[in-house]
Amino acid sequence: MDLGLTGRAALVCASSKGLGLGTAKALAAAGCTLTINGRDPKRLDAVATQLREEFGVSVTAVAADVSTQEGQAALLKACPAPDILINNNGGPPRRDFRELTRPDMIDGVVQNMVTPIELIKAVIDGMIDRNFGRIVNITSMSVKRPIDGLDLSSGARAGLTAFLAGVCRQVAAHNVTINNVLPGKFDTDRLKGGFERQSRQSGMPLEEVKKEQAREIPAGRFGNPDEFGQTCAFLCSQHAGYITGQNILLDGGLYQSAF
Template identity: 75%
Template sequence: MNLGIEGRKAIICASSRGLGLGTAKALAEAGCDLVINGRNEQLLDQIAKDLAAKHSVSVTPVAADISSPEGQQAVLNACPNPDILINNNGGPPRRDFKELDRQSIQDGVIQNMITPIELIKAVIDGMAERKFGRIVNITSMSVKMPIEGLDLSSGARAGLTAFLAGVCRQYAQHNVTINNVLPGKFDTDRLKGGFERQAEQTGISIEEAKRLSSEEIPAKRLGNPEEFGKACAFMCSAHAGYITGQNLLLDGGLYPSAF
């Protein structure tokens, strides 16, 4: 399917690996010019060269902490008028809520709620003026199904979801959409860290921990970042203009709900 976004400009936050990189690959394949972001400058530069060569698009790497005002400004300087914004960021580490202090709570809310709101504020009026905008927030399955130890991440992402539920409807008339994509268990470095902890705590191998986790999923496998990226790319497409304020759950059927 032609997504109808060839030549569009896209910012993809935290896109040097995992789900962000999967999304960058899908948008490059669709013909978008990209600004990619992460903290590893050397890795970003290589990704930019590879994507540009493979898909004949412009790819600008910006090495910066997207949660910082300076990092946000650097990304926006590289792409002042994006048509597409993919909000993505690392979440707080797994931790018992009783171990959280005020500073760590504030940091988590900045990462997963305040940062995406600030970026949306910076770009949404321009999108409305140009009559095209696609904003996708990569949140988490934990917004719907709490995960022990990820309370801060879940709370901040749920706060973002509620905050934007009204905002998105103000801009729908301008062909600007805001949606959330909720990943379940995907084969990424973040999930690998969980398998390593489980293996250490239980004495099983990392591969066995991965197998046991996969068995809990009706699809009997972990998701891969490439299929996640293609779902995000569709939400950014010209065909998705009538979809806004929605939470697209990509979890292989793990969350048991009819609605």
């Protein structure tokens, strides 16, 4: 399927690995001009080279922390008029809520709620003027299904979801859409870190921890970042202009609900 994205400018935050990289690859395959981002300059440059060679598209790499004002300024200088914005960022570490300090909570809300709102504010009027815009926020299944120790991440992402539920309807008539994609258990470094933590705490061998968690998923496996990226790319396409304000759950059926 031709997604109608050839030549579109895409800004993909936190895209040097994991779900962000999977999304950047899918948009590159669709012909987008990319601005990618990460905090490790060496890794980011290697990813940029890989994407240029594999897909033949222009890729600008911006090494910066997207949660800082300086990082956002660097990204917007490199890509001042994006047609596509993929909001993605690391979340706060797993921690019992009793251990959270006020600075911890502020940092978590800045990472997973304030930062994407700031970027949307910076780019949305340009999208309206051009009569095309696609914004996808990578949040988490934990918005719907709480995960022990990730209360701060879940709360901040839920706040972002509620905040944008009204915003998306203000801009829909201008062919600007805002949607959220909620990943479940995908084969990423963050998931592997969780396996290792559970293995240490339980004494269970690492491979058995992985198998046990995979068995909980009706699909019988963990998700692949590349298939995640393909869903994000479709939401950015010319065919998805009538989809807005939605929370797209990608979890292999783990969250059990009829509606």
